[in-house]
Amino acid sequence: MRSVTDTASLVVENLACLRGDRLLFKALSFTLAPGGALHLTGPNGSGKSSLLRLLAGLLRPFAGTITAPPLSYLGHDVALKPRMKLAQELQHWARLDDAESRLPAAMAAMNVASLAEVPCRHLSSGQRRRAGLARAIASGAPLWLLDEPTAGLDTASTDLLATAMHTHRASGGLIVAAVHTDIGLKTPQVIRLG
Amino acid sequence: MFLTLVRRDLTLIARSPAVWMPVMFFILTAALFPFAVGPDARLLARIAPGIIWVSALLAALLPVETLLTPDLEDGTLDQLISRGIALETIAAARILAHWLGFALPLLAALPLAAILVGLESPKTLALALLLGTPALAALATVAAALTAGLRGGGALAGLIILPLALPILIFGVGAEAPGALKLLTAASLVLLAVAPFAAAAALKQE
Numbered sequence: 001m002r003s004v005t006d007t008a009s010l011v012v013e014n015l016a017c018l019r020g021d022r023l024l025f026k027a028l029s030f031t032l033a034p035g036g037a038l039h040l041t042g043p044n045g046s047g048k049s050s051l052l053r054l055l056a057g058l059l060r061p062f063a064g065t066i067t068a069p070p071l072s073y074l075g076h077d078v079a080l081k082p083r084m085k086l087a088q089e090l091q092h093w094a095r096l097d098d099a100e101s102r103l104p105a106a107m108a109a110m111n112v113a114s115l116a117e118v119p120c121r122h123l124s125s126g127q128r129r130r131a132g133l134a135r136a137i138a139s140g141a142p143l144w145l146l147d148e149p150t151a152g153l154d155t156a157s158t159d160l161l162a163t164a165m166h167t168h169r170a171s172g173g174l175i176v177a178a179v180h181t182d183i184g185l186k187t188p189q190v191i192r193l194g
Numbered sequence: 195m196f197l198t199l200v201r202r203d204l205t206l207i208a209r210s211p212a213v214w215m216p217v218m219f220f221i222l223t224a225a226l227f228p229f230a231v232g233p234d235a236r237l238l239a240r241i242a243p244g245i246i247w248v249s250a251l252l253a254a255l256l257p258v259e260t261l262l263t264p265d266l267e268d269g270t271l272d273q274l275i276s277r278g279i280a281l282e283t284i285a286a287a288r289i290l291a292h293w294l295g296f297a298l299p300l301l302a303a304l305p306l307a308a309i310l311v312g313l314e315s316p317k318t319l320a321l322a323l324l325l326g327t328p329a330l331a332a333l334a335t336v337a338a339a340l341t342a343g344l345r346g347g348g349a350l351a352g353l354i355i356l357p358l359a360l361p362i363l364i365f366g367v368g369a370e371a372p373g374a375l376k377l378l379t380a381a382s383l384v385l386l387a388v389a390p391f392a393a394a395a396a397l398k399q400e
Contacts, residue, residue, distance in 0.1 A: 002219075004278055051270075056272070056275075056276040057275060057276055057278070058272055058275055058276060058399060070278075071276065072276070073272065073273070073276040075269055075272055077267070077268050077269030077270075077272070078269060079268050079269035079270040079272065079273045080268070081206060081209075081264075081268070083206075083209045083210070084205075084209065086204075088205075092198075092202050093273065095198050096195065096198055096199075096274075096277060096279075097277070145276075170199070185288060
């Protein structure tokens, strides 16, 4: 069971995840209060991405409950159409999120404003990831679900992300990130899977 | 939100280099029959509605592989679902956009196709196509959902759609017969009503 409500906290109770015939994890419970951050660590295939997908509503829990605030999910695939210009792509998503007014600031925050007129097929993987992060920032969703958000990012961009995450938490936002290295989150809770 | 999705899908269709493919395919298929059947104008005029409908069916099938697979593979569906947008809504928007994208140009090209197959007045046929093509768009979207992400999904989608499109084909070709247009509309509406749910069920991930 998963429900999206206007609560400020993310509450997970007794969650279990079954992929194929493999039980990735079970009896997983945690609460993330406003301003909180959670690191998901563990070896490849331990279920970090699956947990994020469960939280995002992309997979159904095998058991347990999830109560989540409105969220923005950034997985490995950034969902930018190759023929469209970056600004058009981000505007489309901002329109769905009712967030068009927040988009320019978000694009500036991840330093993609100068790429606005570039067709997405010409963007590097790091630039695409930055654009995906800008979309999450613009969305205004209280909960960010980030799957290895720093993969492919240079040092400067990693710093921009750290700043954005700090601002988000300072205003009561939540962050859950699957990570292999430090991504610049201060004092996160840690769950180690596998 | 529904309209935002439809507008987006139409933008992507219009941007695609394949946007003219279905209508070109429609005209070329129709143009092929006079050569294949021979110079008997009466015979050609008699089978003309059938030719037009088969051409329309094939044209609807053409973009099946690009209807949902790219969205599944580039994370677009993940983005939509994680926003709490129902798969049924996504599928319904896609059906409408696909219909606008392939059926309207096809109707515009109908007078030309009618000349090619020697049909004098394509009015009834135009009405039948207008009523029947939404069902073809619905079937194409369901087949696209069932085969999304499969290698060679397009061929499989054809095998799924063609038998299901038979009622549309039968009533569409026989549109001159009394009551045929009503039955065509009924068949079309049933397929349209079921398709978003069928497509959503096919796209649901465990």
